[in-house]
């Protein structure tokens with residue numbers, strides 16, 4: 353598990369570290385690590401380090417200080433360094449160090465001509481004390497940059513704690529952060545680029561947010577043992593699709609088939625189509641006739657009429673873990689009384705996209721998606737998986753996980769149905785619902801990347817890529 357801490361917690365940890373380290377030591381560690389990364393980006397993009405030109409955009413705080421000190425280290429490697437000073441003042445010690453090392457210092461007015469010739473630009477405009485988007489002077493200079501940008505700690509203009517962007521911001525090729533990952537790094541991947549963490553000796557426990565490592569998913573993925581049979585691994589019930597939307601049934605059931613060696617049962621109006629596509633599925637017409645299961649995936653394509661409502665009420669009343677997706681979330685939002693059938697101790701996972709979230713909560717998720725997911729989890733006493741480019745999974749006890757995607761190819765019709773089937777199979781295997789949801793999101797995005805391979809893909813291809821995703825994750829264990 354990777355831990356992620358809010359800027360408030362980072363500042364507390366920095367305060368503790370400051371107390372036990374010599375003056376300037378933390379910044380020295382940070383800026384030395386930063387200089388190594390800037391040199392690496394220079395080498396990657398130009399083939400050399402010495403003789404190349406780096407421009408530092410230096411704001412008035414310690415973020416600018418890091419950039420200026422890194423510039424001083426780069427001078428020792430023969431890099432031509434020019435600092436463009438933004439704001440009314442500059443980090444004094446950093447500025448002095450850069451000047452001593454032979455760096456050039458220019459005003460914002462003179463910045464454009466240096467930016468035009470830069471091989472790499474360093475964003476030391478603002479760090480964890482940032483609020484709001486780039487101010488006009490910084491925004492104008494950033495808009496002129498054509499070279500790769502290395503962001504110091506985080507891309508300026510992006511909110512450090514939510515990853516939200518509501519105006520001009522830096523789009524970095526690489527972000528070099530210090531001590532620990534902050535929410536922006538998981539929530540705004542397309543602004544951060546590659547994120548590199550430099551250890552400066554901060555001590556932090558109890559992360560505010562988590563991200564599953566491949567190793568976590570590998571270790572927790574259910575695997576049949578010698579004593580197992582088709583029932584003992586957990587039977588998944590899929591209540592999805594309709595005569596109008598048989599595809600949702602095929603995709604949801606197919607994802608469950610591909611994600612588990614155990615049995616998959618299907619109940620609904622698309623039984624014939626499901627049987628034809630997935631002969632291993634035991635398909636019936638109604639949930640009451642489905643037979644015993646250990647968890648339900650309900651919702652995709654079932655419609656939001658009275659029949660759909662009865663299906664949702666039925667599965668919620670079985671005392672079993674339920675993944676309620678798509679139409680099931682709308683039904684729960686419109687007719688919350690269906691939840692009366694639920695024993696509050698049985699796990700429920702809701703998987704809304706932004707529109708479904710609005711129906712459930714009466715408001716949009718807004719820029720702080722982690723808080724939004726946590727609030728919905730509390731309200732519904734359920735794990736909430738909030739879909740989007742970045743997926744957030746929150747539990748009623750406050751745990752929150754983030755899944756950072758590998759590209760955006762999953763923005764394709766039916767891909768949510770595939771996620772439901774995956775998640776249903778993990779719930780049937782008895783996994784903790786929060787972990788199950790975070791694992792499903794992880795495997796879903798990896799399967800998406802495998803299916804797409806940098807070209808458009810489809811949800812059917814995504815289903816077929818699930819075993820390859822699981823195989824590549826589990827290969828870590830061998």
Ligand SMILES: NC(=O)C1=CN([C@@H]2O[C@H](COP(=O)(O)OP(=O)(O)OC[C@H]3O[C@@H](n4cnc5c(N)ncnc54)[C@H](O)[C@@H]3O)[C@@H](O)[C@H]2O)[C@@H](O)CC1
Pocket residue numbers: 366378379382383411412413414415416418477478479480481482483484485486487504505506509530552
């Ligand atoms: N405190 C520490 O121990 C360490 C801090 N480090 C660096 O220090 C940074 C934090 O430095 P500071 O707290 O001095 O603050 P920043 O450098 O993040 O911000 C400087 C000032 O800019 C102003 N500001 C806020 N939003 C702005 C905006 N949108 N446009 C322009 N100006 C804005 C604020 O008044 C803020 O105080 C970290 O991100 C990291 O880069 C590192 O040196 C590692 C050690």
Ligand SMILES: Nc1ncnc2c1ncn2[C@@H]1O[C@H](COP(=O)(O)OP(=O)(O)O)[C@@H](O)[C@H]1O
Pocket residue numbers: 678705738739740741742743757759760761762763764765766767768769770771796
């Ligand atoms: N831009 C994006 N980048 C990465 N993943 C995305 C993006 N847009 C959507 N997704 C993912 O694709 C899935 C879409 O699900 P959903 O909105 O239910 O669509 P559908 O109903 O068509 O299946 C979710 O898992 C979501 O997280």
Ligand SMILES: [K+]
Pocket residue numbers: 415475476477478479503504505506507508
């Ligand atoms: K920055």
